[in-house]
Amino acid sequence: MPESQSRPDLRALFLGFSSVGLSGFGGVLPFARRMLVEERRWMTAEEFNAQLGLCQFLPGPNVINLAVVVGKRYQGLYGAIVAPLGLLAGPLAIALLLALLYDVYGSLPVAQGMLRGIAAVGCGLLLAMAWRMGMAIKEKRWFLPFSVMVVGAIAGLRWPMPWVMLAGLILSGGVAYWRLGRK
Amino acid sequence: MIVVQLFLDFALLSFVAFGGATALLPEMHRVVVENHHWLDDATFTHLYAIAQAAPGPNVLVVTLIGWKVAGLAGALAATTAMCLPMSIVIYLLIDRWEGFAGKRWQRAISLGVSPLAVGLIFSGATLIAQAADFGWAAWLLVVATVMANLRLKLHPLWFIAAGAALGLAGLV
Incomplete structure (x- = not known):
């Protein structure tokens, strides 16, 4: 079984995760995997999957969580701070630059049209993502009703999300616990 | 504050x-x-x-x-x-x-x-x-994006670029 090759220092962690942040459009997780496993070989594919488990289990931006985990693994607390900073610094600067441009030119009809076009595409990408995730769910007749309930409560009734999620987790998680026990 | x-x-x-x-x-x-x-x-x-x-x-x-x-x-x-x-x-x-x-x-x-x-x-x-507040053209773009995204393996950037271009041209 191949061992992970090298032990990155703080600088390498910052730069490695910067490259991930700056190359990712529409979800950077695949880029993180490529950098960690294939390009720099800081971890094997098995190690990557094992660590990703908790990052996906917990709420919050998965890829930030992953940067914390990888940073901690190689450089302890400092690594856990530097890796997510590297991931965010570049994209943050670009986003703020775009925000400045928006403040100046955002009211022009050309800019409004462009943003409208991107928003429409973004809406389509979200729908496609929801569709794919929905199709990947097993035992749809047990679980898809919970998706419908969330849409009703969040998009329809506009209930506060923390309560909806709490109730949803108890109900949907309860059904999942029961179904898991049957096998 | x-x-x-x-x-x-x-x-x-x-x-x-x-x-x-x-x-x-x-x-x-x-x-x-x-x-x-x-x-x-x-x-x-x-x-x-x-x-x-x-x-x-x-x-x-x-x-x-x-x-x-x-x-x-x-x-x-x-x-x-x-x-x-x-x-x-x-x-x-x-x-x-x-x-x-x-x-x-x-x-x-x-x-x-x-x-x-x-x-x-x-x-x-x-x-x-x-x-x-999408009009019919924007909805058309939404539907086209969903279909294309589900069927073709295209990088999301292509969709964003297409949306920006169509919007810039005043078509959406």
Whole structure:
């Protein structure tokens, strides 16, 4: 079984995760995997999957969580701070630059049209993502009703999300616990 | 103070962000546009579009909302609030993860969360459509994007570029 090759220092962690942040459009997780496993070989594919488990289990931006985990693994607390900073610094600067441009030119009809076009595409990408995730769910007749309930409560009734999620987790998680026990 | 309020609101949201920042769109809209009136519908949609067009993690939309609400301090406060709480939790938990990975309750939560995330992301899409007040041409683009994205293996950047070009030409 191949061992992970090298032990990155703080600088390498910052730069490695910067490259991930700056190359990712529409979800950077695949880029993180490529950098960690294939390009720099800081971890094997098995190690990557094992660590990703908790990052996906917990709420919050998965890829930030992953940067914390990888940073901690190689450089302890400092690594856990530097890796997510590297991931965010570049994209943050670009986003703020775009925000400045928006403040100046955002009211022009050309800019409004462009943003409208991107928003429409973004809406389509979200729908496609929801569709794919929905199709990947097993035992749809047990679980898809919970998706419908969330849409009703969040998009329809506009209930506060923390309560909806709490109730949803108890109900949907309860059904999942029961179904898991049957096998 | 608005920055403190922003920080507290987003820190609370980070605990229910199953599915990442994308799943939070409807709730961010509810808090920022409907409750506090910090932004209007049009600005919210525009910030979403800008975040789509920029490279980086999806969490950037949070940064942009913070920026528009309270400038640089707001941008940093919102981003930190979204990332820091779970980063601390994961820092403390990762060494014990193997101890509870695969346990029945852990798998039940993972399984139970995914249909909720589907509902949240779908809600986010309907919300963007509502807030942007799409006309028929924009809806056509939405449908075309869904079909193309599900059938072709194209990089998302191509879709963004096409949307920007069509919008720039005044067609959407």
